[in-house]
Every structure is written in structure tokens, then in C-alpha cells.
Amino acid sequence: MELAFVIIATVTLGGAVAVMSLRHLVHCALALVVTFAGLGAMYLLLSAEFVAFVQLLVYVGAVAILIVFALLLTRSATVEPHQGLLHSKVAGVGIALLAFGTIISALLTSSRFDRTQITAPSLTVRQIGEELMTRYVLPLEVIGLLLTAATIGAVVIAMDERKVADRSKSAEPEHAAEDKHG
Amino acid sequence: MIPLHYYLIVAAMLFCIGLAGALIRRSAIMVLVGIELMLNAANLNFIAFWRYSPNPDGSQGVMFAIFSIAIAAAEAAVGLALIIALYRHYRSTDVAEEGKKE
Amino acid sequence: MDIGQLINSILNDPDQVFVLTKAFVVGKFPEGAQPLVSILLSILPILSVFPGLFALTTILERKGLGRIQNRMGPNRVGPFGILQPVADGIKALIKEDVVPRAADKVVHFLAPVVIVIPVIMSYAVLPVGRNMVAIDLDAGLLFFFAVGASTELAVFMAGWSSRNKYSLLGAMRAIGQMISYEIPLILSAITVVMAVGSLSTTSMVDAQAGYYGWLPNWYVFTPWGFAGFLLFLTAATAESNRSPFDIPEGESEIIAGYFVEYSGFKFALFFLGEYLGLFAVSGLAITLFLGGWHAPLPFLEWIPSWCWFFVKLMCFIVLFIWLRGTLPRLRQDQLMNFAWKFMLPLTLINIVVAGIWRFLEPGMLRWAVCAAILAAAYVLLARGLTAARGVAPREYRYAEN
Numbered sequence: 001m002e003l004a005f006v007i008i009a010t011v012t013l014g015g016a017v018a019v020m021s022l023r024h025l026v027h028c029a030l031a032l033v034v035t036f037a038g039l040g041a042m043y044l045l046l047s048a049e050f051v052a053f054v055q056l057l058v059y060v061g062a063v064a065i066l067i068v069f070a071l072l073l074t075r076s077a078t079v080e081p082h083q084g085l086l087h088s089k090v091a092g093v094g095i096a097l098l099a100f101g102t103i104i105s106a107l108l109t110s111s112r113f114d115r116t117q118i119t120a121p122s123l124t125v126r127q128i129g130e131e132l133m134t135r136y137v138l139p140l141e142v143i144g145l146l147l148t149a150a151t152i153g154a155v156v157i158a159m160d161e162r163k164v165a166d167r168s169k170s171a172e173p174e175h176a177a178e179d180k181h182g
Numbered sequence: 183m184i185p186l187h188y189y190l191i192v193a194a195m196l197f198c199i200g201l202a203g204a205l206i207r208r209s210a211i212m213v214l215v216g217i218e219l220m221l222n223a224a225n226l227n228f229i230a231f232w233r234y235s236p237n238p239d240g241s242q243g244v245m246f247a248i249f250s251i252a253i254a255a256a257e258a259a260v261g262l263a264l265i266i267a268l269y270r271h272y273r274s275t276d277v278a279e280e281g282k283k284e
Numbered sequence: 285m286d287i288g289q290l291i292n293s294i295l296n297d298p299d300q301v302f303v304l305t306k307a308f309v310v311g312k313f314p315e316g317a318q319p320l321v322s323i324l325l326s327i328l329p330i331l332s333v334f335p336g337l338f339a340l341t342t343i344l345e346r347k348g349l350g351r352i353q354n355r356m357g358p359n360r361v362g363p364f365g366i367l368q369p370v371a372d373g374i375k376a377l378i379k380e381d382v383v384p385r386a387a388d389k390v391v392h393f394l395a396p397v398v399i400v401i402p403v404i405m406s407y408a409v410l411p412v413g414r415n416m417v418a419i420d421l422d423a424g425l426l427f428f429f430a431v432g433a434s435t436e437l438a439v440f441m442a443g444w445s446s447r448n449k450y451s452l453l454g455a456m457r458a459i460g461q462m463i464s465y466e467i468p469l470i471l472s473a474i475t476v477v478m479a480v481g482s483l484s485t486t487s488m489v490d491a492q493a494g495y496y497g498w499l500p501n502w503y504v505f506t507p508w509g510f511a512g513f514l515l516f517l518t519a520a521t522a523e524s525n526r527s528p529f530d531i532p533e534g535e536s537e538i539i540a541g542y543f544v545e546y547s548g549f550k551f552a553l554f555f556l557g558e559y560l561g562l563f564a565v566s567g568l569a570i571t572l573f574l575g576g577w578h579a580p581l582p583f584l585e586w587i588p589s590w591c592w593f594f595v596k597l598m599c600f601i602v603l604f605i606w607l608r609g610t611l612p613r614l615r616q617d618q619l620m621n622f623a624w625k626f627m628l629p630l631t632l633i634n635i636v637v638a639g640i641w642r643f644l645e646p647g648m649l650r651w652a653v654c655a656a657i658l659a660a661a662y663v664l665l666a667r668g669l670t671a672a673r674g675v676a677p678r679e680y681r682y683a684e685n
Binding site for chain 1: 184187188189190191192194195196197198199200201202203205206207209211212214215216218219222225226229230232233235237238239240241244245247248249251252253254255256257258259260262263264265266267269270275
């Protein structure tokens with residue numbers, strides 16, 4: 001158990017460091033997948049199978065692919081320019097370390113987090129489904145609405161305005177041409 | 183058995199790596215990736231607290247993680263669409279340059 | 285338990301031959317090693333049977349396609365050419381492994397591995413016989429789709445790392461197609477989840493036990509199940525890049541798509557991954573709609589359950605070979621239109637119909653209502669799609685004398 005935890009934690013954090021330090025952006029995206037998969041394994045270790053599989057399905061199957069597509073569409077699938085040690089870089093790492101120090105000191109000084117629960121809370125898929133349909137039905141509906149809105153919004157934002165304008169202008173002649181062929 | 187501490191420390195490290203990345207990376211896509219990492223760290227905390235909760239029938243941690251994953255997916259879709267629209271306008275995804283060109 | 289008792293109990297219940305043998309072998313090991321041995325004995329059959337089936341399928345496919353195209357197919361190695369897969373395997377192993385100089389070496393190497401391993405993992409939740417499933421997960425169906433999601437990534441890795449325009453084009457086509465068809469695939473499987481009330485694959489098979497008279501109690505024999513099965517089958521064909529959805533590979537357009545820069549054993553791994561994916565998704569279709577390992581007719585139940593699973597799987601393989609031999613390849617825009625404008629609305633309507641089916645009284649009325657809704661939706665969607673594209677029946681004009 002401990003060994004599994006150490007391996008998974010190392011892979012997850014190593015992947016995360018690679019995501020943020022590699023200079024080739026596609027490599028970053030692939031390292032990101034390693035991190036997501038590692039987190040999925042960690043959820044399995046925490047006996048939350050359902051969340052682990054959802055994590056894989058959504059993050060590896062959808063978000064990672066989206067990021068890869070965005071990289072290729074914006075032609076940033078190349079190496080980021082090398083730029084020595086910048087002030088912004090030092091400041092960024094400094095802020096992150098400061099945040100880390102704060103969280104860790106809070107963690108280690110508080111006794112509230114010193115728990116070891118031997119048996120996991122039992123939560124079957126059936127229970128999750130029932131909870132989603134009873135107690136959490138309103139959040140579920142809101143999420144559904146949000147996802148629909150996000151999908152439409154993403155399509156509208158990413159649509160090329162000039163091309164749309166061109167198409168509506170040239171729509172009529174095209175139809176006429178099609179009619180002739182049909 | 184691993185104490186709760188260890189998971190929280192891993193989540194904290196993941197959060198800070200994401201934070202550092204969001205602050206230092208120049209590509210807008212990588213900034214978004216940093217934010218995703220921070221969200222994931224939060225999810226790990228939810229699941230860890232759920233697993234070590236004294237209540238044997240609790241489900242809030244898992245539910246929150248599921249909803250947060252769904253929102254993260256929507257966020258990634260809209261964020262990347264915005265980045266693509268920005269790229270069309272500025273011909274670059276570099277967050278450091280976007281302001282200068284105007 | 286000794287060997288004699290084992291043989292006796294197997295003769296009593298030939299259905300459970302593998303389960304009993306496994307329990308017998310595991311029992312021979314010391315207490316501490318038993319879980320490990322049990323896991324190994326669950327994995328080994330998956331690792332041997334399905335690649336074996338892959339070898340059999342390659343020869344069947346080449347022979348079958350040959351017959352469809354009015355030629356002999358491979359007939360040199362062994363009697364009737366049945367040893368051809370062995371020759372192919374040896375050839376793949378001893379061929380030179382060419383890696384393009386500009387390629388991203390690490391990603392190029394990892395892609396075939398990433399494509400094969402998740403597919404093999406997905407077999408873990410397929411029940412191939414009574415009590416024969418490697419792990420009976422509570423969220424088995426979700427596991428299957430979650431593991432399958434990484435295929436797209438492997439395809440991208442292969443296409444991008446090769447630094448070849450055909451590879452990248454093929455990969456982008458493949459990913460676009462897989463994402464588009466994954467949605468109808470999952471949505472059509474959801475109807476079964478609604479009917480069973482569980483995501484576990486074994487409980488899906490159990491829910492389809494029994495017969496109405498001579499008709500088996502399978503979901504394919506309900507209106508929503510029939511529509512769901514056809515939708516699932518179409519989406520599965522597209523997911524596994526089979527003809528007529530083999531645009532990503534389109535030999536005559538972009539050579540071989542994302543694995544054009546692969547040779548030797550890595551190429552063989554891609555092929556293996558593709559066929560194993562096809563078997564896995566066919567196995568899932570069997571589990572969801574065709575009653576898993578249940579016999580199709582009551583008086584055939586004496587045949588062991590695992591035989592039925594593989595008989596059904598072979599029917600699927602023959603169907604896919606037949607489709608490949610007879611259907612032309614679609615165009616990319618036709619493919620996308622079909623997925624988003626026809627299959628997606630129809631799967632959503634099918635989910636509603638499955639809900640109606642659940643809450644109506646059993647009887648003829650339920651049948652009529654559900655079938656009518658689906659037929660109307662099918663006709664209207666198809667009409668709408670063809671009208672929007674300005675497609676009309678072809679008019680033949682003949683020379684006037």
C-alpha cells in the first residue's frame with residue numbers, strides 16, 4: 001500500500017513538474033496526461049473507483065485531447081523560446097513556494113488532519129446515482145445547463161467570424177449551383 | 183495504512199506546481215493547464231477528506247469531485263475556444279506579447 | 285481436492301471447466317501467494333486467447349476479402365494458407381525497425397505501446413462465460429469507456445511524432461472521428477444501463493437471462509434495444525476505424541494514416557491494437573444487447589456458456605469482414621454530418637424511448653408506441669438530413685433515339 005502510494009505520487013508529481021518545465025508544448029500535454037492518469041490511480045487507492053474512471057474519461061479522453069487540438073490549431077506545437085532567468089519567473093516560483101510553505105505549515109501544526117481511517121466509507125455506483133437524482137438533482141440540472149451553455153459558447157467563440165460572413169454572402173449562388181447539378 | 187497527511191501534502195505540491203506554471207508560462211494554453219492542475223489538486227483533497235471522514239455513509243466529497251470535474255471540462259472547452267479566438271486576432275498565444283501589440 | 289475430484293466436477297458441469305481448473309490450480313499454492321496466482325490466471329487467458337483470435341481473424345479476413353473480390357487470398361503457407369499468420373508474425377519480428385530521422389523518438393516509441401495496453405485492460409470487465417470475468421467492477425461499463433479513451437491519445441502520439449504530413453492528417457481525421465462517434469457509442473449504451481439499473485457488466489448479462497417462449501430475453505428484441513444495437517454497432521465500427529469508416533487510414537488517399545511511418549513489430553502492434561479494440565467493442569455489444577454468454581434458444585443451453593460468447597464474437601467478426609468487402613469509404617464531411625446530425629439526435633430520442641418503455645405497462649401497446657416513435661424519428665431525421673444537403677434520387681437520362 002505504502003509502496004503503491006509512493007510510486008503513484010512520484011509519477012503524478014513528476015508529470016506535473018514536467019508539464020510546467022518542458023519547453024516543447026506537445027510534450028507538456030503528454031506529461032499532463034501522465035499526471036491525470038496518476039491522479040486517477042490515486043483515487044483508486046482512495047477507493048473512489050467511480051471518480052477515478054470519470055477522471056480518466058473526462059481528463060484523458062476529453063480535456064487532454066482538447067489541449068492537444070488547441071496546440072495544433074494555434075501552431076504553438078513548437079519549442080517555446082528560451083529566455084534565461086526572468087524576474088517574472090523568479091517571482092512566480094517564489095509565490096508558489098510561499099503558498100506551499102503556508103499550506104504545509106498549516107497542515108503540520110494542526111492536529112485536525114492527523115487521521116487514519118481503516119475502513120473506507122461505502123459508496124456504490126447505485127448510491128451515487130440515487131443521490132444525484134434526489135439530493136443533488138438541482139446541481140445536476142444546473143451542471144447540465146452549464147455544459148450546454150459552455151458547448152454553444154465555445155462553438156460561437158471559436159467560430160471564424162470572417163468566414164461566417166463570407167459564407168452568408170456567397171450562400172445564394174452556391175445553392176443555385178447545387179440546384180443545377182441536382 | 184497511509185495517514186491523511188500524505189495525500190494533503192501531495193495535493194499541496196500539485197497545487198503549487200500548477201500555480202507556479204500558471205504564473206511563469208508564457209503560452210496561454212499552458213496557463214490554462216496550470217489552472218487545471220490546481221483544480222485537480224482540489225479534487226484530490228475532496229476525495230482524501232471523503233475517504234478519511236468519520237461518517238461511514240458520507241457522499242459529499244465524491245459528489246463535489248464529480249461536479250468539479252464536470253465544471254473543469256466546461257472550463258477547458260470555453261478557455262481553449264477563447265485562446266483560439268485570441269490567436270486569430272493576435273496571431274500568437276503568448277500572454278506576455280498580447281498587450282504590447284496594440 | 286485432487287485431480288480425480290476435479291475431473292469429476294468438470295464432467296458434472298462442463299460449463300465451469302475453466303473456473304474449476306483455476307480454483308484447483310490456485311488451491312495448490314501457499315496461502316500468501318494465492319491472490320497473486322489468481323490474478324495471473326485471470327490475465328493469462330486474456331493475453332493468449334484474444335491475440336490468438338487476432339491471428340485467426342487476419343487469415344479469415346484475407347481469405348474472406350479474397351473471396352469477395354473473386355481471388356484466392358493467401359494459400360501458400362500450410363494447408364489452405366492457414367499458417368499465414370505465423371509467417372506474418374515472423375516477418376514482422378525480423379524486419380528492420382525504421383524510425384524517421386526527424387521523428388520524436390520517445391513519443392514515436394511509446395505510441396504503439398499506449399495503443400495496445402489500454403485495449404487489453406478493457407477485456408478485464410467483459411464476461412466471457414458464467415462466472416468468467418477477470419474483475420467484476422461495480423462501474424464496469426464506465427471502466428471500459430474510460431480505458432478506451434486513451435486510444436485517441438495514442439493515435440495523436442503516433443501521428444504527431446512521425447513528422448509526416450500524412451501521419452498528422454490521418455491522426456487528426458482519426459481523432460475527430462473517434463470523438464464524434466464516442467458520444468453516440470456511450471449514449472446508446474446508456475439505454476441498457478437505464479434498463480438494468482447498474483453499470484456492472486455481469487449484472488447486465490444476468491438481466492438478460494430467461495426466455496419469452498422461445499425468444500430469448502435479450503435487449504436487442506425490444507424497440508429501443510434494436511435501435512440502440514444498430515446505433516452502437518455503427519458507432520463501434522467508426523470507433524475501431526473499420527470500413528466504411530476507415531478514412532483515417534484510407535490507403536488510397538493518405539497511404540495508411542497515422543501509422544505510415546511505422547515498420548516491423550511496431551506496425552504489427554498497431555494492427556493488433558486495432559483488432560483487439562474491434563473484438564473488445566464487439567464483446568461489449570454482445571454483453572449489452574445480445575445477452576452475453578446466454579444461449580439464443582432454450583434447448584441449446586447445454587452448450588457451455590463461453591462457447592456462446594465466442595460464437596457471437598465470430599459472427600461479429602464475419603459481419604465486419606463482410607462490411608469491409610462490400611461498402612465504399614465515406615468522405616470526411618459525410619462522416620461528421622452523419623455522426624452529429626443523425627446519430628446523436630437518434631440516440632437521444634432512443635434514451636427517451638427507453639424511459640417510456642420502462643414506465644409503460646408490458647404489452648403490445650408499449651411495443652407499438654416505442655417502435656412508432658423510433659420509426660418516426662428515423663424517417664424525419666433521414667428526410668431532414670437529405671433535404672438539407674439537397675440530395676435527391678438520381679435521375680437517369682437516356683439518349684433519345
